[in-house]
Amino acid sequence: MTLKGWVIYNGHLPGPKFKDFAEWIREAGEKQGTDIAIIPNDHLLSFHAENGPTILQKEKTNFPDFVLYSDKDIPLARTIETMGIPVFNSSHSIELSDNKIETYQRLAAHHLPIPRTMVAPKVFSGSLQAETFLSVPEFFTFPFVVKEAFGSFGEQVYLVHTEEELQQKLLDISNRPFILQEFIETSYGRDLRLNVVGDQVVAAMERTSDNDFRANVSAGGIMKPHTPTAQEKELAIQATKAIGADFAGVDLLFGKDGYPIICEINSNAHIRNIFDCTGINVADYIVSYVLNQVNRGKK
Ligand SMILES: Nc1ncnc2c1ncn2[C@@H]1O[C@H](COP(=O)(O)OP(=O)(O)O)[C@@H](O)[C@H]1O
Ligand SMILES: [Mg+2]
Incomplete structure (x- = not known):
């Protein structure tokens, strides 16, 4: 019996970049004889009641043998796992x-x-003061990196050179979680x-x-x-x-x-840039690995 899969992506992110991965996975599945349907996360609603967790689908189909997860909607991934369907990558690793x-x-x-890394204490409102860090003897020397816990494309990663820059950055970040990190200048x-x-x-x-x-x-x-x-x-x-x-x-x-x-x-990770650079289609490797794992019943 051939395996059937879903690849789930976020239905609310702008532009084609985020659906790319899903399309490449579907095509890789086709090459390897597996039907992988592309589904946006908001067409699947996690539903919980006394008779257990389930997923309410917009377009009703049979549940798949495996799910490739190209989204960061952790609760949805976790519900699917709880239903006994293997999810790649797992909700925990995502x-x-x-x-x-x-x-x-x-x-x-x-x-x-890893670069030496300090986690900023949680604040509920307002922002931390530069002094919180500068008074610590183990503190890094300027410049160092300030990085928000959640971010991509380098957009939430900053290099700060002075106490004033640090203070301004702390104000900008406000109460979002972040780290301070040694700058690897090499x-x-x-x-x-x-x-x-x-x-x-x-x-x-x-x-x-x-x-x-x-x-x-x-x-x-x-x-x-x-x-x-x-x-x-x-x-x-x-x-x-x-x-x-x-x-x-x-x-x-x-x-x-x-x-x-x-x-x-x-x-x-997006896989178009690495393909443009090397000609290697990572989706082919991912699909073949996943089919192998599912067939072996490893997950
Ligand atoms: N500690 C560091 N020292 C030197 N360069 C860094 C450091 N952290 C990040 N960078 C640079 O910033 C880029 C983005 O940082 P990264 O942690 O990968 O965040 P993102 O998720 O936004 O890609 C890295 O690819 C690297 O070039
Ligand atoms: Mg990065």
């Missing part, structure tokens, strides 16, 4: 990846190389993106920017294919496993002497 505070906590617990405008699927690095690129410390392509970074070292590959795989993801786009920074340092793990 949650850890989405929240940079939880990501670094997990990586540090695994003793993996990686200024330069990083690596490794795409991990299962136990394998399937594609890699280097990104460089001439005019910004952030190397994100959406922030102006230029891509070039990269052949990862054994150490880089190992680290990207360990990082992916540390958050319990089945596949991920892992960003690595260049430490001293090129020593790799984990920057972040994207459980919901």
